[in-house]
Amino acid sequence: MPPKPEWLRVRYAQTPELEAVETLLDSLKLNTVCKEAGCPNCVECFSRKTATFLIMGTNCTRNCRFCNVKSGDPQELDPGEPGRAAQAVRELGLKYVVVTSVTRDDLPDGGASHFAQTIREIKKASPGTVIEVLIPDFQGDCDALQTVAGANPAVISHNMETVRSLYPAVRPQAQYQRSLNVIKNIKLPGSYIRSKSGIMVGLGETKTQVFELFGDLLDVGCEFLTIGQYLAPSKQHMPVHEYIEPPLFEEYGSIAKEMGFKYVASAPFVRSSYHAGQAFGLD
Numbered sequence: 001m002p003p004k005p006e007w008l009r010v011r012y013a014q015t016p017e018l019e020a021v022e023t024l025l026d027s028l029k030l031n032t033v034c035k036e037a038g039c040p041n042c043v044e045c046f047s048r049k050t051a052t053f054l055i056m057g058t059n060c061t062r063n064c065r066f067c068n069v070k071s072g073d074p075q076e077l078d079p080g081e082p083g084r085a086a087q088a089v090r091e092l093g094l095k096y097v098v099v100t101s102v103t104r105d106d107l108p109d110g111g112a113s114h115f116a117q118t119i120r121e122i123k124k125a126s127p128g129t130v131i132e133v134l135i136p137d138f139q140g141d142c143d144a145l146q147t148v149a150g151a152n153p154a155v156i157s158h159n160m161e162t163v164r165s166l167y168p169a170v171r172p173q174a175q176y177q178r179s180l181n182v183i184k185n186i187k188l189p190g191s192y193i194r195s196k197s198g199i200m201v202g203l204g205e206t207k208t209q210v211f212e213l214f215g216d217l218l219d220v221g222c223e224f225l226t227i228g229q230y231l232a233p234s235k236q237h238m239p240v241h242e243y244i245e246p247p248l249f250e251e252y253g254s255i256a257k258e259m260g261f262k263y264v265a266s267a268p269f270v271r272s273s274y275h276a277g278q279a280f281g282l283d
Contacts, residue, residue, distance in 0.1 A: 068233035096277030157196035184220035196224035198272035
């Protein structure tokens with residue numbers, strides 16, 4: 001694995017705002033993908049008094065080679081979690097919130113009804129908050145997707161993560177076309193919900209493959225796109241093939257916009273929920 005360049009080194013500093021967010025989340029027994037996935041932006045986001053909520057436990061039923069979220073026996077659903085997430089949104093005063101989950105292949109609807117209840121609770125507690133949900137593929141179950149869409153979030157996101165040829169190595173329990181179909185089905189006729197996806201680079205993909213992925217996403221109606229550098233959480237995870245230099249991120253972002261995406265964020269530390277409200281002029 002190549003040595004990490006200077007532009008990918010994060011400097012941490014404890015702040016009162018960070019401590020306040022951690023205290024609130026602990027008191028409400030809420031999880032965040034920021035912590036569970038080891039996101040490099042965690043300190044920055046917590047210090048801005050924002051967080052991406054991780055619902056339905058911390059154990060994932062899949063074992064993707066890029067992800068730091070634990071794989072293991074899934075926990076029981078907590079019926080009080082949607083209400084507590086809504087309370088946190090209200091107390092933090094969030095104008096924009098992202099809610100995601102572990103993948104729950106053990107549940108009949110993949111957890112779609114829990115997503116929907118969380119959306120409804122946030123709408124009740126904080127009517128002005130714009131809600132984005134980052135969902136798993138629900139094993140291609142369109143009914144599950146429509147359960148989430150029926151709660152009417154502003155954005156439904158599903159991350160493609162990587163190019164087609166790398167799926168067997170990076171996402172062995174996922175399917176490239178199935179993930180594209182999830183994004184396609186967000187934009188059913190009459191839907192005003194925005195569709196979004198995120199990808200990582202530095203896994204061994206070529207520029208041509210990245211552009212092909214852009215085209216595939218646009219073909220299924222994807223509107224928002226995020227592009228960030230893959231960072232291996234540990235030596236047991238898939239190694240970084242290449243650290244992409246910032247000018248290439250700028251090129252990817254410019255080309256994606258030219259191709260037709262309505263909003264693009266492309267930089268080394270970009271993650272799917274990082275400054276996500278910027279797509280709506282919020283931050």
